[in-house]
Amino acid sequence: MATEPALSQDQRPTCSYSGCRDTCDHEQNFCFWHNPHADKSGDDIAGRLEELVRDGRSLEGFQLARANLKGLRLVPKIMDARVDLSKVNLYRADLRGAHLYKANLRQASLLKADLTGANLNFADLSFANLLGVKLDDSRMEHVQWGKILFQEQELKQGFIGHNPSRQLELYGEAEEVCRSVRRSCEAHGLFDEAGYFFHKEMTLRRKQYPLGSWQRWMSKLVDVLCGYGERPFRVFIFSSGLVLMCAMFYFMVGLGSGGEIIRFEFQVPWYTNVSNFLDALYFSVVTFTTLGYGDLIPLGPSRTMAAMEAFIGNFTLALFVVVFVKKMTR
Ligand SMILES: [Zn+2]
Structure with a gap:
C-alpha cells in the first residue's frame, strides 16, 4: 500500500524550475x-556543487551569479560524461582555474565571468552568452562554439521586435564577443578558430553600417572577394567568374585574328561557335594574367573590357598571393 512519503517531515512546496x-x-x-536571489557568495558553494555532480x-x-567558484573541479559520476551546466547563470562568477573539461555550457550566461586559467577543453559553449568573459590563459582546445552566438540568436528569433537601436546594440555586443574570443584563440595558437571568429567579427561590423552606405558596400565587396582575407578560395572563385564573364563578352563582341573576326555567328555550324568560344576563353585568360601574347587582339568595345580585365586580374592575383600566404604561414 502506498504511504504518504515524509508527510510530517517536509510539507514544503517543490521548486518551480x-x-x-x-x-x-x-x-x-x-x-x-x-x-536568483539566494546568496551564493559563500566559500562552500564550489564544494557543494562538486558533491552534487559526484552524485550525478x-x-x-x-x-550562480557572483559565486566564488575558484578552482571548481566538476568530476561527473560516470566517467567521460558531460557535466550538465546548461542554462546556468554565471554572471560575474569567479571561475579562475576551474576545471570545466567537456562541460555542457549550452545557453549558459557567462556574462563578465572570470575564466582566467580555466580548462575549457572539449566544452560545449553553443549559444552561451560570452560578453565580457575573461579567457586569459584558459585552455580552449576543441571547444564547440556553436554556429551562431547568443546575441545573433536573439536577433534571429526576433524577440526584440522592430527595435533598431537594440538591434545595433546586439550586433555591437556580438562583434565584441568575436573580437575577444578571436584574440584568445590567437594567443593559444588556435588559428582556424581565430580565422572563423575574425570573419564573423567583420560581418557583424558590416551589419552595423547603415543600409546602402559605401562602407557597407565596400565591406561586402571585400567579403565576396576574399572573405576578409580568410577565404583564399573565394579569390579563386571570383577570378574564374570574371574570366568566364569577360570571355562571354569577347565572344559576343568579337576578337581579331590575322584579319579574321572571331565571334558568335548564327550561320555557322555549332562546333565552329564552340571553337570560337574557346578562343575567347583563351584570350580572356591571357588578358587576366596580363601575358599578352598578341596572337588574338581585342576589337572595338573589347579593348576597354580587356584593359579592365587586365587591371583587375593584376590586382586579384596579388590579392590571392597575400591571402594564401597569410592563411598558410601562421
Ligand atoms: Zn530547483
Whole structure:
C-alpha cells in the first residue's frame, strides 16, 4: 500500500524550475540553487556543487551569479560524461582555474565571468552568452562554439521586435564577443578558430553600417572577394567568374585574328561557335594574367573590357598571393 512519503517531515512546496524536485521555502518559488536571489557568495558553494555532480545531479539552470567558484573541479559520476551546466547563470562568477573539461555550457550566461586559467577543453559553449568573459590563459582546445552566438540568436528569433537601436546594440555586443574570443584563440595558437571568429567579427561590423552606405558596400565587396582575407578560395572563385564573364563578352563582341573576326555567328555550324568560344576563353585568360601574347587582339568595345580585365586580374592575383600566404604561414 502506498504511504504518504515524509508527510510530517517536509510539507514544503517543490521548486518551480522544470525538472527540479528540490523543496523550497513557502514564500519562495525556487529552491536555493534556482533562486536568483539566494546568496551564493559563500566559500562552500564550489564544494557543494562538486558533491552534487559526484552524485550525478544535473546543474541545469542553476543561478550562480557572483559565486566564488575558484578552482571548481566538476568530476561527473560516470566517467567521460558531460557535466550538465546548461542554462546556468554565471554572471560575474569567479571561475579562475576551474576545471570545466567537456562541460555542457549550452545557453549558459557567462556574462563578465572570470575564466582566467580555466580548462575549457572539449566544452560545449553553443549559444552561451560570452560578453565580457575573461579567457586569459584558459585552455580552449576543441571547444564547440556553436554556429551562431547568443546575441545573433536573439536577433534571429526576433524577440526584440522592430527595435533598431537594440538591434545595433546586439550586433555591437556580438562583434565584441568575436573580437575577444578571436584574440584568445590567437594567443593559444588556435588559428582556424581565430580565422572563423575574425570573419564573423567583420560581418557583424558590416551589419552595423547603415543600409546602402559605401562602407557597407565596400565591406561586402571585400567579403565576396576574399572573405576578409580568410577565404583564399573565394579569390579563386571570383577570378574564374570574371574570366568566364569577360570571355562571354569577347565572344559576343568579337576578337581579331590575322584579319579574321572571331565571334558568335548564327550561320555557322555549332562546333565552329564552340571553337570560337574557346578562343575567347583563351584570350580572356591571357588578358587576366596580363601575358599578352598578341596572337588574338581585342576589337572595338573589347579593348576597354580587356584593359579592365587586365587591371583587375593584376590586382586579384596579388590579392590571392597575400591571402594564401597569410592563411598558410601562421
Ligand atoms: Zn530547483
